[in-house]
Amino acid sequence: MELNENRLAAKIYSAVAPSEEQSARFAKFIEKKYGEGVSLEWIESDAFPGGFRLEVGSDVYDWSVGGRFRQLRDSLVSVPTANGNIIPLLKDTIKSWTPEALAEQVGEVKTVGDGIATVSGLDYATYGEILLFADGVRGMVQDIRANEIGCVLFNDDENVAQGSSVRRTGKTAGVPVGEGFLGRVVDALGVPIDGLGEIESSGYMPVETPAPSIIDRQPVDTPLETGIFSIDSMFPIGRGQRELIIGDRQTGKTAIAVDAMINQNDKNCICVYVAIGQKTSSVVQIQQTLKKHGAMDHSIIVSASASDPAPLQYIAPYAGCAMAEYFMNKGKDVLIVYDDLSKHAVAYRALSLLLDRSPGREAYPGDVFYLHSRLLERAARLSDEIGGGSITALPIVETQAGDVSAYIPTNIISITDGQIFLESDLFFAGQRPAVNVGLSVSRVGGAAQTKAMKKATGTLRIDLAQYREMEVFTQFASDLDEQTRSQLEYGQGLMRMLRQKQYHPKSQHEQVITLVMALAHTMKGLTVEQVTPFIEDLIGEFETAHQDICTRIDSTGMLDDDLKKEIIDISTEYRNKWKM
8 A cells, every 4th residue: 555655644533542452453454454654643522422433544434323323324225115114124124234344435625605615535536426515415526636626516505614524425426217207397316396296216327327339229210200390301300319409599499399299199209308597487388388288298307497506407418318218228219308408508617617627619618518429429229139229319509690600509510410400580480490491401311211201202302492592582583484483482382381380290191291292283373371271171181081091101101103193183183172
């Protein structure tokens, strides 16, 4: 133990000085565990009745009545229940329990404030470890320096004072997980905040775990249908994908995520919604919306509201991901929404600046990229050998004046597999959802679409791009030729077709039939105001008079040439007799 020589010192605190025999036993114990050359000093103290307290460096052996009682309490905490009757197990534990000379590492708080504590004396504390402060306040190690550590506090720091003791727990931050969390609203530590009582957990998972390796993954090729026409047709999302939803404030980003969650009804997909820095009223409103549409039964809401401390906002997405991983590891599919990572980055910046970390570009610390990459990399579709479960991530990022080239947006764009960009101008023009076709992209693409959707989509993106370009050039022109006017009317019809009411996700057969009909120019001659009523009536006609076609598309996900021709013929015939 050369490292301990000339550095370690042992102190014994007790009301009575140890005898020569006791001193010799202490010296032998210290030499065996810490090596030679450790000095031993007795200090008179009445603070440890019925025993003593031995301190060797940062290790503490508390053999007082209080220390032994704490050992017994810790052993009782871990006693499992047996059919709801815990009394026999408690009796057995107490009978068989014997106190041990266990080393605790106890440090001292040097400074505390703004949810940050600086602690000395914990030489072996590890990054991410949970520390226990006075009155049960918990903190997490976030900064390790030569002679002290920086710790973020999860509870109110009023009861933590300079000079108070702090103990290591040896545990990393984690949250309880289990089926009991479905349908519930919890905070970033897994504690229920919806007033519906305690949650019976099935286990405890660390909030930070390594992402699945390449060997443990399989390709993203199974669609996760959002029910949103413009996304499922042009920017499909697959199970295991990470698709960014990005746009200015109040452009419908959360609405897209909530619609996607509602669309998972009866699709055997668990949903986790993580609210970071949102107003509590907004979270309650989302809970009521999900409940109203029958989606809350398969959903979990993790809320770290704007009034919560920055450490809770920082840990919330990792806690939500841990809950999602519980289901993924059981072979289930999970959709997780992080709303939003801009506020998460701001919370982390606040913590970092309080921990004296140097700010970099736009005042964010240099490791903010790693902050989100290690979170989003946990989204994956596992191989069949280890269950085949998946986590699909929909992170949300708020831009300022549509600036996608800012620091945090570019960071997350480089991590994700595509982005859905919502444009303010489109939103205020009434295009809902306000998806910008030019800037949005899915890097998984057609691999995450059914063959029916892939074939039906056809040239939709190209047609819309041509329309947007032509619209810009002709907005000031008064005299247009017939071909240009026809193309503009066709593009306007497509844009109106992509409009969709909130909380009304569309099924696969609705989208496929509408796309096949529209791209065949069946709506030619209709005014823009007639497009939506015509499509609704046409889908109603198919669902009543041609139910077999709808069932065939939904069940097989296939669209052959004969079926496509049949849809066009039925649509054309219906168009000729349709009147608004």
